[in-house]
Amino acid sequence: MIEDMRVGAILKPGERNQIDAFEMQIGDVAGADLGQLHALSISVGWPHRAEDWQFLRDVGKGVVATDDIGRIMSSAMWFRQSPDLATIGMVITSPRLQTQGTGLWLMEYALQDLEGVDLRLNATRAAQRLYLSLDFVPEKKVYQCQGIVTNAPGEQTISGDLRMLGDDDLAAVIALDAAAFGVARAGVIEKVMAHSRGYGLFRDGVLKAFALCRRFGRGHVVGPVVAADDEDAIAVVSPHIRDHQGRFLRLDTHFETGDFALFVVRSGLAVFDTVLTMSRGKRLADFVSDEAHAPVTYALISQTLG
Ligand SMILES: CC(C)(COP(=O)(O)OP(=O)(O)OC[C@H]1O[C@@H](n2cnc3c(N)ncnc32)[C@H](O)[C@@H]1OP(=O)(O)O)[C@@H](O)C(=O)NCCC(=O)NCCS
Incomplete structure (x- = not known):
């Protein structure tokens, strides 16, 4: 080319x-x-x-x-x-x-x-003018949280079975991610999962929430994280936080407030920077279910992959 x-x-x-x-x-x-x-x-x-x-x-x-x-x-x-x-x-x-x-x-x-093709990106401040000129529309802030894990949570009582994910869980992870992200991105999730350790929360054998974590940049990054509420999101992210006590960890989330955002910051991952999710074509909201208790993306794979 x-x-x-x-x-x-x-x-x-x-x-x-x-x-x-x-x-x-x-x-x-x-x-x-x-x-x-x-x-x-x-x-x-x-x-x-x-x-x-x-x-x-x-x-x-x-x-x-x-x-x-x-x-x-x-x-x-x-x-x-x-x-x-x-x-x-x-x-x-x-x-x-x-x-x-x-x-x-x-x-x-x-x-x-x-x-x-519908397009989505996460724009730094320096790039926003460039994307606005190309008809991208600002949507939501992303909070880039990172730092040394100083305050890993102890073991909590969880409603459901929390376990490490394996290759057999790939299809369920792709389906739950799709429900939150808006499209099934099998190829991307398969590649990310191959580089990640994952924890999943199951109820009656059905995957309800998951969090993947992989090497990236200065340490490790947690993402994607998909769950239907803060409690489940905290349940699947907690083991990753515990695994990285005293080490550098990063998580990119659209959540600024609420129990999940508080939990991330309290663990030692302060807001380091923000970027702006922008889209061209369908908006973020067009992809997300408005049903109560639908799965939501709590952490991005990365700013690049969304
Ligand atoms: C964002 C970035 C890629 C722009 O690249 P570039 O080659 O300078 O872009 P262009 O020269 O084509 O500029 C496009 C528009 O962005 C504006 N722009 C470029 N750099 C800018 C900056 N630092 N702050 C504000 N506006 C900026 C330009 O003025 C231009 O707007 P105009 O046409 O209205 O004058 C570059 O600044 C960069 O690499 N920044 C650091 C990394 C980064 O943030 N990447 C974006 C990831 S989303």
Whole structure:
């Protein structure tokens, strides 16, 4: 998919000269140098390891912009969660090239590949203007909670059977995630589960809530977490918190208040930053059941995968 597209092609005439000096070329993220991708995310202060980039390349597609001596200056990736819904992420421009049109250029490339698909992404403050200009609509804040686990909960009395998940639980996890997320994203969940330890809460043999946890960035991340209420969400996340006492843990949630949000913060995972979930096409609410006691996403897989 390597194409020689000039940044100037989609820029306003006044900006063209400035960009042309860079002689940028677009390429497939699949063939990009992993070390350079890692360096790009470090350059904007993101915690991704090379392994996290590799995992995302296994799950999705993307493009990079390189300068005339092959340095990766910008990236954008997208992930088909289902035939109708994709998430966009890893949109990064090297600080030395920002605000010169590269982010928009790569986004337009992504959007060409995603025509007719409903889109969701989690926007940093720096990126909101870019996405607004591409008709993304702001929806909900995401609270990025992280820190060293200082206050792991003790064993609680739980209504139901809490146990570690195995390969045989994959179909039930995909179905419960789909009820909360809005579409069945079997491929993504299967890959995430293969890298995760999971706990599930069962009643009468039926999966009612689950929480996965995997290596990511500075430590581990808990997500996705799906449950019908705070109590069940706390029940499935608690063992992960206990497993990481004294270690770095992260969890991204739409919940700002309530017992679950309080439990996360009390465990040592303070709100480190916020991003904004934005969508184009169907809104978040269009995917979520309004039935009482329907499963809800308590923690995202990641900001990139939703
Ligand atoms: C967000 C980011 C990818 C934008 O890339 P870029 O190459 O600078 O984007 P563009 O030059 O195409 O700019 C697109 C629009 O965003 C605006 N913009 C770019 N950087 C911005 C910033 N730091 N703060 C506010 N607006 C910004 C530009 O002014 C432009 O708006 P305009 O057309 O109304 O003038 C880049 O700033 C970045 O890598 N930031 C750090 C990582 C990050 O937050 N990524 C987004 C993940 S959702």
